[in-house]
Amino acid sequence: MKTIFEQIIERTIPAHIVYEDELVIAFLDITQATEGHTLVVTKEPYPSIFEVPESVISHLFMIVKKLSLGLKKAFDLKGLNILNNNGPVAGQTVFHYHVHLIPRYQKDEVQF
Numbered sequence: 116m117k118t119i120f121e122q123i124i125e126r127t128i129p130a131h132i133v134y135e136d137e138l139v140i141a142f143l144d145i146t147q148a149t150e151g152h153t154l155v156v157t158k159e160p161y162p163s164i165f166e167v168p169e170s171v172i173s174h175l176f177m178i179v180k181k182l183s184l185g186l187k188k189a190f191d192l193k194g195l196n197i198l199n200n201n202g203p204v205a206g207q208t209v210f211h212y213h214v215h216l217i218p219r220y221q222k223d224e225v226q227f
């Protein structure tokens with residue numbers, strides 16, 4: 116059974132893709148906790164951080180940095196939460212490694 120994110124990578128289901136290379140893909144989270152909420156996802160369906168090779172995760176976080184600057188330019192954000200849940204007890208719901216970029220605005224009251 117393919118993960119929902121594999122189906123997005125394969126274009127079987129639609130998503131608003133904002134970045135893609137050979138190792139990672141980034142697209143808007145369907146939920147939009149705040150405007151611009153983006154997921155950065157490994158192309159390989161590693162279930163969680165425990166399985167991701169160091170070379171892949173270092174590349175992914177370089178892209179997290181670039182996309183953080185991109186979000187800062189695109190939106191009038193005042194801050195940014197970078198979040199990664201690993202395992203059901205940590206709140207993970209999609210078992211395909213991903214990092215959340217959640218822009219924060221002056222007046223939003225979202226709690227994580």
Ligand code: 5GP
Pocket residue numbers: 119130131142143144145146147199200206207208209210
């Ligand atoms: P987790 O709870 O595993 O840290 O985050 C999974 C995220 O995937 C959630 O924020 C959820 O809104 C998002 N998500 C689940 N299904 C889809 C989908 O079909 N498309 C997109 N773009 N995001 C999804």
